[in-house]
Amino acid sequence: MIACDECGQSVDGDAHETVTGRRLCNGCxxxxxxxxxxxxxxGGATDAIATAGWLERLRRLRGR
Structure with missing residues (x-):
């Protein structure tokens, strides 16, 4: 079990790894x-934050 490099949450199984080597939980x-x-x-920073929230909500609604 590892901890997410962004939020510190424990990750069971495989974590997602970024190009820079950070290990992230599903939400992050x-x-x-x-x-x-x-x-x-x-898009700029404001658009990026909005798009990230939209994608997170969409995945939650789809149950993924």
């Missing part, structure tokens, strides 16, 4: 993906 991974997607598509 979802926020990371949303933020990265927005920044790569040309």
């Amino acid at each position: 991974w979802t926020r990371f993906q949303g933020t990265a997607a927005s920044l790569v598509s040309g």
Whole structure:
């Protein structure tokens, strides 16, 4: 069992690893993906935060 490098939550099984080697839990991974997607598509920091929240809510509603 490891701890998420972002929030410190215990992760059972495999953690998601970023390019820089950070290990993230599912929730932090979802926020990371949303933020990265927005920044790569040309959005600013505000858009990135909004996109991360949107993706997190969508995944929660879909049960993933």
